Amino acid sequence: xxxxxxxxxxxxxxxxxxxxxxxxxxxxxxxxxxxxxxxxxxxxxxxxxxxxxxxxxxxxxxxxxxxxxxxxxxxxxxxxxxxxxxxxxxxxxxxxxxxxxxxxxxxxxxxxxxxxxxxxxxxxxxxxxxxxxxxxxxxxxxxxxxxxxxxxxxxxxxxxxxxxxxxxxxxxxxxxxxxxxxxxxxxxxxxxxxxxxxxxxxxxxxxxxxxxxxxxxxxxxxxxxxxxxxxxxxxxxxxxxxxxxxxxxxxxxxxxxxxxxxxxxxxxxxxxxxxxxxxxxxxxxxxxxxxxxxxxxxxxxxxxxxxxxxxxxxxxxxxxxxxxxxxxxxxxxxxxxxxxxxxxxxxxxxxxxxxxxxxxxxxxxxxxxxxxxxxxxxxxxxxxxxxxxxxxxxxxxxxxxxxxxxxxxxxxxxxxxxxxxxxxxxxxxxxxxxxxxxxxxxxxxxxxxxxxxxxxxxxxxxxxxxxxxxx
Amino acid sequence: xxxxxxxxxxxxxxxxxxxxxxxxxxxxxxxxxxxxxxxxxxxxxxxxxxxxxxxxxxxxxxxxxxxxxxxxxxxxxxxxxxxxxxxxxxxxxxxxxxxxxxxxxxxxxxxxxxxxxxxxxxxxxxxxxxxxxxxxxxxxxxxxxxxxxxxxxxxxxxxxxxxxxxxxxxxxxxxxxxxxxxxxxxxxxxxxxxxxxxxxxxxxxxxxxxxxxxxxxxxxxxxxxxxxxxxxxxxxxxxxxxxxxxxxxxxxxxxxxxxxxxxxxxxxxxxxxxxxxxxxxxxxxxxxxxxxxxxxxxxxxxxxxxxxxxxxxxxxxxxxxxxxxxxxxxxxxxxxxxxxxxxxxxxxxxxxxxxxxxxxxxxxxxxxxxxxxxxxxxxxxxxxxxxxxxxxxxxxxxxxxxxxxxxxxxxxxxxxxxxxxxxxxxxxxxxxxxxxxxxxxxxxxxxxxxxxxxxxxxxxxxxxxxxxxxx
Numbered sequence: 032x033x034x035x036x037x038x039x040x041x042x043x044x045x046x047x048x049x050x051x052x053x054x055x056x057x058x059x060x061x062x063x064x065x066x067x068x069x070x071x072x073x074x075x076x077x078x079x080x081x082x083x084x085x086x087x088x089x090x091x092x093x094x095x096x097x098x099x100x101x102x103x104x105x106x107x108x109x110x111x112x113x114x115x116x117x118x119x120x121x122x123x124x125x126x127x128x129x130x131x132x133x134x135x136x137x138x139x140x141x142x143x144x145x146x147x148x149x150x151x152x153x154x155x156x157x158x159x160x161x162x163x164x165x166x167x168x169x170x171x172x173x174x175x176x177x178x179x180x181x182x183x184x185x186x187x188x189x190x191x192x193x194x195x196x197x198x199x200x201x202x203x204x205x206x207x208x209x210x211x212x213x214x215x216x217x218x219x220x221x222x223x224x225x226x227x228x229x230x231x232x233x234x235x236x237x238x239x240x241x242x243x244x245x246x247x248x249x250x251x252x253x254x255x256x257x258x259x260x261x262x263x264x265x266x267x268x269x270x271x272x273x274x275x276x277x278x279x280x281x282x283x284x285x286x287x288x289x290x291x292x293x294x295x296x297x298x299x300x301x302x303x304x305x306x307x308x309x310x311x312x313x314x315x316x317x318x319x320x321x322x323x324x325x326x327x328x329x330x331x332x333x334x335x336x337x338x339x340x341x342x343x344x345x346x347x348x349x350x351x352x353x354x355x356x357x358x359x360x361x362x363x364x365x366x367x368x369x370x371x372x373x374x375x376x377x378x379x380x381x382x383x384x385x386x387x388x389x390x391x392x393x394x395x396x397x398x399x400x401x402x403x404x405x406x407x408x409x410x411x412x413x414x415x416x417x418x419x420x421x422x423x424x425x426x427x428x429x430x431x432x433x434x435x436x437x438x439x440x441x442x443x444x445x446x447x448x449x450x451x452x453x454x455x456x457x458x459x460x461x462x463x464x465x466x467x468x469x470x471x472x473x474x475x476x477x478x479x480x481x482x483x484x485x486x487x488x489x490x491x492x493x494x495x496x497x498x499x500x501x502x
Numbered sequence: 503x504x505x506x507x508x509x510x511x512x513x514x515x516x517x518x519x520x521x522x523x524x525x526x527x528x529x530x531x532x533x534x535x536x537x538x539x540x541x542x543x544x545x546x547x548x549x550x551x552x553x554x555x556x557x558x559x560x561x562x563x564x565x566x567x568x569x570x571x572x573x574x575x576x577x578x579x580x581x582x583x584x585x586x587x588x589x590x591x592x593x594x595x596x597x598x599x600x601x602x603x604x605x606x607x608x609x610x611x612x613x614x615x616x617x618x619x620x621x622x623x624x625x626x627x628x629x630x631x632x633x634x635x636x637x638x639x640x641x642x643x644x645x646x647x648x649x650x651x652x653x654x655x656x657x658x659x660x661x662x663x664x665x666x667x668x669x670x671x672x673x674x675x676x677x678x679x680x681x682x683x684x685x686x687x688x689x690x691x692x693x694x695x696x697x698x699x700x701x702x703x704x705x706x707x708x709x710x711x712x713x714x715x716x717x718x719x720x721x722x723x724x725x726x727x728x729x730x731x732x733x734x735x736x737x738x739x740x741x742x743x744x745x746x747x748x749x750x751x752x753x754x755x756x757x758x759x760x761x762x763x764x765x766x767x768x769x770x771x772x773x774x775x776x777x778x779x780x781x782x783x784x785x786x787x788x789x790x791x792x793x794x795x796x797x798x799x800x801x802x803x804x805x806x807x808x809x810x811x812x813x814x815x816x817x818x819x820x821x822x823x824x825x826x827x828x829x830x831x832x833x834x835x836x837x838x839x840x841x842x843x844x845x846x847x848x849x850x851x852x853x854x855x856x857x858x859x860x861x862x863x864x865x866x867x868x869x870x871x872x873x874x875x876x877x878x879x880x881x882x883x884x885x886x887x888x889x890x891x892x893x894x895x896x897x898x899x900x901x902x903x904x905x906x907x908x909x910x911x912x913x914x915x916x917x918x919x920x921x922x923x924x925x926x927x928x929x930x931x932x933x934x935x936x937x938x939x940x941x942x943x944x945x946x947x948x949x950x951x952x953x954x955x956x957x958x959x960x961x962x963x964x965x966x967x968x969x970x971x972x973x
């Protein structure tokens with residue numbers, strides 16, 4: 032069907048591109064390499080190249096391009112850094128990729144209000160670099176150095192979410208270009224408001240299907256007076272998870288609790304030159320005052336001990352801490368290094384924390400017979416965990432096997448009152464699971480909203496929800 | 503126009519009520535006293551009674567009633583405790599009030615997951631009473647003992663929001679009956695999800711205009727090991743606000759920071775038998791470990807001292823603490839007691855904290871010539887403050903004067919990048935200000951969503967947004 036739609040759209044698309052080139056010159060590219068690069072994210076999904084790529088420099092330019100697309104009924108796919116994981120940027124029906132990476136300005140920082148406004152192409156590392164002298168930081172850290180626009184669009188989170196929340200909680204306002212070129216700003220800079228529908232949260236996680244995000248206002252945080260970290264090995268994953276549950280229940284304001292299974296620890300030991308015991312392991316980070324982080328670490332140490340944790344040690348050394356978290360952030364590459372020439376497939380689910388041990392244990396059992404290495408890591412304070420399949424790109428049967436394991440893991444998460452994706456998003460890779468998770472009535476409402484805001488289904492079509500035959 | 507619409511709807515309404523009575527007997531009331539009670543909230547807005555009131559007992563019953571209303575094109579107005587402040591429950595076009603106060607069951611509490619699911623008629627105090635033996639609590643506390651359904655619908659917050667967030671942050675999932683009687687559940691119990699549009703947040707704050715909320719899943723929190731409170735008088739409001747800014751910027755995880763101006767303190771002294779200095783005053787509450795709350799209080803004390811605060815004293819005594827916060831929660835009644843027989847009009851705005859001193863100072867200047875007493879209180883950690891006009895109900899000119907002051911305060915907040923309501927909501931009292939705040943493009947999107955989900959404008963019509971002549 033996608034091919035047919037593309038053909039129907041071919042001629043107008045050519046005309047539209049010609050007009051766009053007239054207006055923006057060489058910032059509109061139809062070079063195969065550029066198109067291919069924009070039709071592919073970091074996932075296992077194949078390239079589906081757009082017809083052209085437009086490198087936009089302002090909200091007004093995005094609006095102009097989107098209006099032209101609307102006139103010719105050409106799809107629009109927003110593009111940040113291309114680090115998504117479920118085929119979010121694939122041009123399933125062709126169309127124009129709007130690359131916002133040149134919209135990379137931090138527009139405003141207000142230290143007094145602990146907030147800032149950025150263009151969507153600013154990356155999370157760039158933002159924290161920019162903030163370096165202010166004593167502030169932005170905590171959301173998906174593995175990749177993603178763009179703030181993309182992180183907003185996918186409702187990203189990462190290791191700090193257990194304390195600082197996800198993009199849902201940290202975006203104060205969004206400026207977006209809608210399907211017909213209208214520009215809206217969803218909210219003021221007030222920390223809270225009861226003034227109308229929460230359009231901010233509607234755009235957070237909408238994956239470009241409702242509009243192109245062109246500005247984001249974010250909450251910031253003061254860099255804590257003290258930061259310490261800890262690491263602890265456990266006899267079983269269940270023991271590690273029980274430690275997490277005790278920590279969360281006791282209200283310890285832990286900044287990070289990461290679980291790495293024995294496969295992942297083994298990979299990290301080799302890749303990041305660590306000498307951790309090869310066992311299910313928790314990494315912790317504590318933020319607060321000097322006395323506060325000590326107190327937090329002591330509480331967690333006692334929970335770990337109750338659950339048979341071995342060798343809990345905490346440190347305030349910035350160097351040791353940095354080594355530990357660098358290893359955590361490199362977990363994906365560490366996994367790949369287990370098998371030279373391999374390709375990774377990362378997937379995630381999230382369940383209520385009381386169901387986490389069951390979800391993980393059943394998944395681990397399922398992995399016992401897997402024919403490829405699979406690493407398990409998790410932001411377990413939120414009940415969120417990931418699998419990374421380490422695949423031989425020349426063995427399609429491995430992809431099929433991974434797909435089956437993934438499907439069983441997702442169905443298990445749904446049966447345990449969880450979600451098919453805690454932070455990676457839907458793209459088109461999880462579009463069927465989203466339907467299963469929400470059921471027809473709730474999906475129906477999502478469709479009605481999509482149709483209301485994008486009646487011709489031009490904004491990143493084929494992502495998040497399927498609209499059916501007549502769109 | 504409302505009157506015309508009501509006439510047009512009169513005959514079908516009678517038929518619909520007859521059928522509803524057949525089905526539900528005396529749980530459908532057309533008694534004038536019952537109707538009047540349901541056409542009025544706690545605000546200054548006049549009674550606009552619905553044509554009938556239905557006391558529902560389940561989601562299925564609500565769905566049945568809403569379907570009947572859809573068939574006859576009769577408006578539906580959800581009703582919880584009637585404690586809203588902007589005319590939210592007024593039956594502007596007549597119709598059926600669906601009273602959910604008999605849907606008052608706590609359906610499930612999961613201490614391990616720190617969450618629960620309740621019916622919408624459960625009040626916040628009832629929930630905390632229910633949780634008493636679990637060591638958990640639900641922190642959101644608007645002044646009134648509101649229902650969880652109503653708090654969800656208005657995106658309520660209160661004194662604890664600076665630490666625990668608002669209903670936006672604390673609702674995990676909503677079950678709602680839509681305009682055509684369909685029932686949807688917006689999300690799983692997972693703490694975070696990237697699986698599709700955030701319908702939860704769309705229903706939080708929708709004030710019954712998109713559907714009737716029939717179940718709510720909420721985050722809960724462990725009761726802190728230690729709680730202490732403090733009080734401090736300041737030479738000026740600006741000095742108090744500067745103390746707040748320092749506290750927030752330093753990342754002190756304060757649970758409550760409340761500002762009371764000298765008018766309010768005077769009222770509280772009389773009403774609640776306190777002997778506080780009559781001056782702008784901050785009330786604080788600290789939650790944490792024993793060492794933690796001491797540390798927090800010491801940090802805040804030093805900020806207060808820097809800003810000329812006098813007599814900062816903190817206490818862990820539950821009795822003193824309870825007296826202080828009871829006085830804070832009784833602030834509205836204390837205000838009314840300044841003028842026997844008076845009527846209160848409470849209004850709120852919220853601005854970025856760096857603009858709070860200006861917003862409050864200008865408002866205080868405006869109040870200098872007011873012909874009635876006006877109290878100012880604020881959840882200042884969020885940049886949110888309230889005025890309460892103490893009005894003589896027999897002097898319409900006082901209402902006009904209050905309206906003018908309110909309008910100037912709102913316009914000031916909007917000019918300072920704030921919002922026309924931080925927590926009271928829109929109802930119809932602030933519907934014009936919401937248009938001014940968001941502008942036509944953003945309001946247009948809200949209208950499109952409303953039309954998509956409620957094409958005949960039957961769900962609490964005339965609230966949150968105006969749809970224009972052709973709806």
